[in-house]
Amino acid sequence: MGLYTLAAARAELARLRPLLDELITVRADATELAAALAPGGEPTALGGLPEWKACSARFDELVTSLQEADVQIKGVAPLLLDFPSSVDGVPVLLCWLEGDADLAWFHRADLGFAGRRRL
Structure with missing residues (x-):
């Protein structure tokens, strides 16, 4: 995929939410x-x-x-996810x-998390 619009990224996040919730649970189980x-x-x-091997395999999946x-x-x-996009022509x-309850933050591609700002 190329660049996400904000609407497309929010839709993708909503679609992935069950997978993200499972990943968080599996991560905690594997750690324990x-x-x-x-x-x-x-x-x-x-x-x-x-059970640890099964959790590790599921985490990888x-x-x-x-x-x-x-x-x-x-x-x-x-868990930290980024969706490539642009704001006012800036990557x-x-x-x-x-x-996070919603996708409400962005940062310039060259600045990383330290440059995180609200949309």
Whole structure:
């Protein structure tokens, strides 16, 4: 895909929301399982090594699905997504951070997250 309009990026974010919610849950489960499997780790009701392997595999599948949607993944903890766009002819990335209710931020492509501004 080329550049997203704001409307198209918001529609894509809405379409991806179930996948994002699952990714966040799987990430938390995998983290808890990894901690339990570490030397001296506390047991968890989530399971053990087979469950950790399953979570890790599912996490990878979910990330691949995001990549196939032509969304830039800038972070996974917290989840940070960018949608290539332009504002007034300037290349920008529409920016969604885990916990944001909507796609309401952008930053110039050359500035990164530190240049994040409200739309």
